[in-house]
Amino acid sequence: GNSVTQMEGPVTLSEEAFLTINCTYTATGYPSLFWYVQYPGEGLQLLLKATKADDKGSNKGFEATYRKETTSFHLEKGSVQVSDSAVYFCALTTTGANSKLTFGKGITLSVRP
Amino acid sequence: DADVTQTPRNRITKTGKRIMLECSQTKGHDRMYWYRQDPGLGLRLIYYSFDVKDINKGEISDGYSVSRQAQAKFSLSLESAIPNQTALYFCATASSYNEQFFGPGTRLTVL
Numbered sequence: 001g002n003s004v005t006q007m008e009g010p011v012t013l014s015e016e017a018f019l020t021i022n023c024t025y026t027a028t029g030y031p032s033l034f035w036y037v038q039y040p041g042e043g044l045q046l047l048l049k050a051t052k053a054d055d056k057g058s059n060k061g062f063e064a065t066y067r068k069e070t071t072s073f074h075l076e077k078g079s080v081q082v083s084d085s086a087v088y089f090c091a092l093t094t095t096g097a098n099s100k101l102t103f104g105k106g107i108t109l110s111v112r113p
Numbered sequence: 114d115a116d117v118t119q120t121p122r123n124r125i126t127k128t129g130k131r132i133m134l135e136c137s138q139t140k141g142h143d144r145m146y147w148y149r150q151d152p153g154l155g156l157r158l159i160y161y162s163f164d165v166k167d168i169n170k171g172e173i174s175d176g177y178s179v180s181r182q183a184q185a186k187f188s189l190s191l192e193s194a195i196p197n198q199t200a201l202y203f204c205a206t207a208s209s210y211n212e213q214f215f216g217p218g219t220r221l222t223v224l
Binding site: 034036041042043044045046049089100101103104105106 | 117146153154155156157158161171203205212213214215216217218
C-alpha cells in the first residue's frame with residue numbers, strides 16, 4: 001500500500017533561516033506528490049505538487065523535487081518568514097487511487113522574529 | 114465566498130448523541146471526502162464519494178455514516194458519539210486532476 005513518512009517535529013527556526021522538511025514515500029504505481037500547508041485555525045491548502053519524476057514544484061518561495069531514485073519529496077525554502085509558521089503535510093496519490101490522498105503525519109513549523 | 118464550507122465550525126456534545134456535520138461546495142466537483150485530523154496522526158480518510166450514487170468507506174469508517182444529498186452536499190453523521198471521536202473534521206473536494214480543496218474544518222468535542 002501507499003505510505004508517507006515525514007521527519008519528526010516540531011521545528012523552530014529564526015526568521016531568514018533555511019528550511020528543509022524531509023518526506024519519503026512508498027507507493028504502488030506512479031504517484032503524484034503534494035505538499036499541503038495548514039495555517040492556524042484554517043483548513044489545508046495545496047502549497048505545491050509534482051506529478052512525475054524529476055519535476056520540481058514551487059510556490060511562495062518553497063520548492064520540492066520529485067526524486068524517484070530516493071523516493072523523496074523534501075520541502076525547502078531559502079529564507080523563512082514568521083508568516084510561514086504552520087503545519088506542513090506531505091501527501092501522495094496514485095493512478096489507481098481515484099484522487100484519494102495518503103498523508104504524512106504533518107510537522108509544525110514555528111518561525112521566530 | 115468560500116468554495117468549500119462546513120457547518121458547524123465548532124460543536125460540543127455528549128456521549129451517545131447523534132451528530133451531523135455538513136459540507137457544501139461550489140466548485141462543481143464530483144468527488145468529495147471526509148477526513149479526521151488528530152494530533153500526531155495526520156489526516157485519515159473516513160468516507161469518500163465520486164457522485165451522488167457512489168459512497169465508499171475509507172480507512173476509519175467505523176462509527177460514522179455519510180449521505181450525499183446532491184453533487185454539492187456531503188454530510189457526515191456520528192450515530193452515537195463517543196469521546197475518542199473528538200477531533201478536527203475536514204471535508205474536501207477534488208476534480209479528476211488529483212488536487213483536493215479543503216473546507217475550514219469542524220472542531221468536535223465529545224464529552
